[in-house]
Amino acid sequence: MLTDKFANHNFYLVSKSPRRHELLKGMGINFTYYPSDVEESYPEELTPVEVAEYLSQLKLSNINFEEFTEKDIFIACDTIVVLDGKVIGKPRNEEDAVRMLRELSGKEHTVISGLTVATKGRMKTASSKTAVKFAEVSDEEIRHYVNNYKPLDKAGAYGVQEWFGYVGIEYIKGSFYNVMGLPTRLLWEMLGDFVR
């Protein structure tokens, strides 16, 4: 089984996100946080899926794989929110978060995570898509959430695993953990190709 072979490898997660740390740990993977300091910009002509995949690869772009062995597996993920074909990033401030949540209210949007797994001499990228339907949320509810939860580090200005996710979401279609920031089942499948 895959889990038994994890001990043969060192895993490096190139993400500061506490949600990703929690999920990777929950999958039974012991890992080290590996910092990456890249400017998260992308070419304008990319489609949303390409943006997510591009950004996940970009996070690994300043790693010198020559310093590592095939036993060292790097994982990077980038999650974006897409409404009517337009990529919504992280809010600039609390007012921007309120504006984003107003825009998402009552509508279905798409959450896309690009996921890249890489080791010395090998890199694989894939993506996961989840549709998320927001209920009609009132301005009072939005302000209550933004004031109390400060969702400034989150694309689309909400955390599906927080108060807003409990009361404001009617349904999702796809992977829930993708919306949280890491498509865990997809990662499990991809690791099957890397772990020996």
Place this chain on the structure above:
Amino acid sequence: MLTDKFANHNFYLVSKSPRRHELLKGMGINFTYYPSDVEESYPEELTPVEVAEYLSQLKLSNINFEEFTEKDIFIACDTIVVLDGKVIGKPRNEEDAVRMLRELSGKEHTVISGLTVATKGRMKTASSKTAVKFAEVSDEEIRHYVNNYKPLDKAGAYGVQEWFGYVGIEYIKGSFYNVMGLPTRLLWEMLGDFVR
């Protein structure tokens, strides 16, 4: 806003499930656990939705509402797993859990929660349905999960918020928290009718 009016009420959750406690707390509701000791059986002729709704009402059946006021709001929920029209309960032991997970592997099943909110003189019941698609999971993965997580208290023998939920589920369609045991958005809507 609803949250502001919660202070006017006492909430009682008629469930021992730690997942339900966590979710209700996450919704911002302070509550007291109220024990209910009923035999969870139901008439054979009921449909799966009727079973879930019936069992959620049954959990409130031995409460003497005369001892309470309209300010006291009781919440009961029952979650069942349905495969090919057949209700799957909690596993009797570890071997039974392995058997259930083998049966669910590679297929889509339905999780239904019946939710009842009641106060002196008033009771309302509704339900939430979520489709859950299991990946093809190996016997080794199933045994790893059952041995390490002992999912004997869970309908269908899995917890969507545990290792199995991370690696073994391809997608869901509906409310994630319904699969975890409490359809939080539905409860939020229902409380709108009870909270003043």
